[in-house]
Amino acid sequence: MNTYQLWKRMEQNKEHSCSQQWQKFSDNPVQIVEAYAALPEEHRASYDVMFNRTATLPFALDxxxxxxxxxxxxxxxxxxxxxxxxSGLLASVRTTWGERLFFIPKDVYECLLAFQLDRMDLENVHQSKGTKSGDEWLYSLQPLDGSNVISVESSKGMLRDLFQLLVYALNEGLPLTAKGVLHKRAISRLDSLLCLHGQAFAGWNVKIPFAESMPIHVAIVLDTALRLGLLRKDATSYTVENDQLKRWLNLPSQEALRTIAEVVIEHYLPNEALIRHVAYAVLHFGRMGKWSSEEIVGHACRDLGWLAIGNVTFDTVRQQIKEWLRTSHALGLCDVGEADDCWMFRTVYQEEDAEQRVLFVQPDFEIMVPPHASFLIRFELEVFAQLWNSDQMDTYRLTRESFENGLEHGRSVQSVLSFLESCSLTGVPDQVRDAIEMWGRQYGRIQFSEVVLLRCADSDTAQAVQSAMESSEVLRNWLVPISSEDYIVDRDHVDEVESQLIRFELPPLKRWGGEERRRMPKLWQDGNHGQVAEEADLKGPVYSPSSLQYYEMDTGLLVQDAEEASYNDISGQWTKALRSYHTSTKRDMVMAAIRHQTQLEVEEAGRSQVIVPLTSTSSDDLGWAITAYVLPCLSSDMPVQLSPEKWDRVRLIVPEGLL
Known part of the structure; x- marks a missing residue:
């Protein structure tokens, strides 16, 4: 979850300090780095450990x-x-069995990861790969090995597949079997429509129910649509959410791709911090079309200490980087190629074209669509034209049959011509215009219309309705008398009529429910689109390792959860200053430090140092000895053996707030 989602879940308690912090972070990510920099040194060091150990994964106090x-x-x-x-840099939820889990919000993690990576000196790694830039790399790299990879440039990816899935759902429907599984015919059609290949996820051990009947790439695209709120699962089918569809199609491509990447990382990759570090580091280094090498990501993982945490070799992390790059290429997130046994990549970046005149309407009824055309324009084309060919440019063909399909979905001669005139760079050829007008005269000029019967209980009520009609323009427009006590109402205006009748103290007892929504909604120039909703809290057809969204928010005091709240065995005198102690007391202090996992300040021969004791041993040969880290040291440094009997003075260091 990100800070916007956390803030939305706190709508009932917006005055809470955490809610206010999350709103600030969501509105202005710069404040995330400022909040991190403002942490006391010991809290920042602790946060760094949590950050490196978990990425965005939840963890318990244990x-x-x-x-x-x-x-x-x-x-x-x-x-x-x-x-x-x-501070808002950490969040927590309560599981259904009462355990409290902590996690770093997704956008907080991404912001602080970028902050760390930008400060690293990795220039030498770049230089070792040459001085090419931009498209020079594109023409010198070789495609990755694999039967499904034919180009260095990213595939059409998840964005296109989501679009195809939604168009298919609106045209054909996505019915479910009695077991709640997609019908075999729909699965077969989607299998042939979607470009994503299951091999892109072969290295991640993705689990899906009914795997024998649903290919993994179909399951992942369907699951992603559900998690983005583009589909809703009903009792008998998957249904497209038109409002969310409108918002999604209006998203800039970069934002949409980033959202897809976050869903994939959260739900389809293993619950391992290093893999998440790798995935987000790749997205960071490849940003804005700049070419980077897999080695730069590997060096960043090593320099930030991530390899030491999991005892992972450099070769192992390089393999994970390559696995994620292969997935990213298939998803349409990155261009990826190989040169001299090194993989190079860059994040796909498309300039947003504000000009809507992008189509080429040909006299032969073909409509050419360039790659940068928005999905909103493509969606309207899908209503009345047929996708004929998909290559560098997509080709749609306008036929009588496809135009009639548009009429069935509520379009008209005027709306189709208006759309083509608004979006065509070359105008609409006369023969195309004439054909559309002719087809409009030949089909769809009459239609059956369902109406609602409004029946009055008696003649007095009918007279009251008639009087109301004289005072209400809405009632005059939409109430049509068919007998002395009966009227018919256009179904689309039942709500308006009901509202007016209530106003005149004539509330209907009951009315016929609303009509099922038109399958292909009117999205072109259809009002404001607003902000894309947060990830839907529902289960899709893929087993997700992430379950945070199902738990209840917990912003209570941590003291209630502390498992080791008692420090009664620690004397207050031990923590005040360096002092000399008897050997037995010194032993008690060491054991307390080991038990409570605290630091010790020790002085030997006039020289003081801070240590982190780990174990204590006694033997006849060596006497009393402890194993400890001597600070300052690196996380990769090994502990050393010390003799407490040589210490002149000792102090137990307990963090503020625990005693």
Missing amino acids: ALRKWHGPMATGAMLRAACGPLLK
Whole structure:
């Protein structure tokens, strides 16, 4: 979940400090970095550990003990949770069984990842791959190995497949079987329509129910449409959500691709932090059409300590990077190619064309559509023209049959001609205009119309309705008398008529329900489109490893959840200043530090240092010894063995807020 989604889920408590922070972060991402920079050093160090260990994955308090180390002790991590929640950089939910889970909001993670990557010095990695830029790489790279990869340029990808799925759903429907599975005929048609190939997800072990009947690429496209709120699952079919469809088709391509990438990372990749780091790092380095190498991502993973956390080799992470690049290429997110055993990539970037005159209407009734044409224009074409060929440019063909289909979906001669005139760069040829006008005269000039019968209980009521009609223009327009006590009403205007009757104190007892919505909605120049809704809280046909959206928000005090709230075994004197202690007391302090995962400040021969004790051992040969990290050190450094008997003075360091 991102901060906008978190803020929306707090609509009943908008005055809460977390809600206000999330709204600020959503409106102005710069404030995310500012909030991070404002953290006290120990809280920032703790947050970095959580960030590196989890990416956007949820974690419980128990996990903090496992992350105890030189970068942040377990006590520091526990002490930081409360302030981090208050800052909005961390969020939490409560599971159905009562466990509290913490996570970093998605956009907070992306913003801080970009902040870290931008500060890294990786220029030498770029230079090692040469000095080519822009399309020079495009023509010197080779396509990736694989039977389904034919070009360095990204495939038409998920954007096109979602569009094809929605058009098919509106034209043909997506009926379900008694088991709630898509009908075999629909699956077969989608299998041939969609470009995405299942091999793009072969390395991620994606799980789907009824895998024997539904190809994985069909399941993923369908699942993505559901998670984006473009489809709704009813008892007997999947139904297109027209309002959300309008908003989606109006999205800039970059924003739509980014949204798709987030859904794929969240729901179709394994629950492993390193894989998520890799996926988001690739999106960052390839941004704005700049070519980058897989090596730069690998070096970033190593330099940020992600390999050491999971004991992963550089070769292993390179393989994961390549796996994600292959997936990204298939999704249409990245151009990817190979040169000298190194993969190069760049994020797909399309200039948004504000000019809507992009079509080429040919005298032979073919309509040429360039790649940069918006999906909103393509959608209207799908209503009255037939997609004939799809290559560098898409070709639609206008036929009598396709035009009649447009009339069935509520279009008219005037609306089709108006659309073509508005969007055609070359105008509408006379023979095309004449054909459309002729087809309009030959078909659709008459139609059956369903109306609603308004029946009065008696003649007095009929007289009251007649009197109301004299005072109401709406009633005069839409109430047609057919007998002394009966009227008919156009179904599309029942609500208006009912409202007027209520106004004249003539509320109807009941009325016939509304007609099923027209399958192909009018989206072209159809009002404002607003903001795309948050990811739908529903289950699609793919088993998702992410379940945060199903849990209840929890913004309560952390103290209620603290499993180790008692520090009664620690004397207040131990934490105040360096002091000399008897060996037995010194041992108690060391054991308390190990038990509570805190730091110790020790002084030996006039030199003080801070350590993180891990274990304590005693033997006749070596005496009393402990294993500890000596700070400062790197996360990759090994602990050393120390002799507490040599310490002159000791102090236990307990983070503020725990005692």
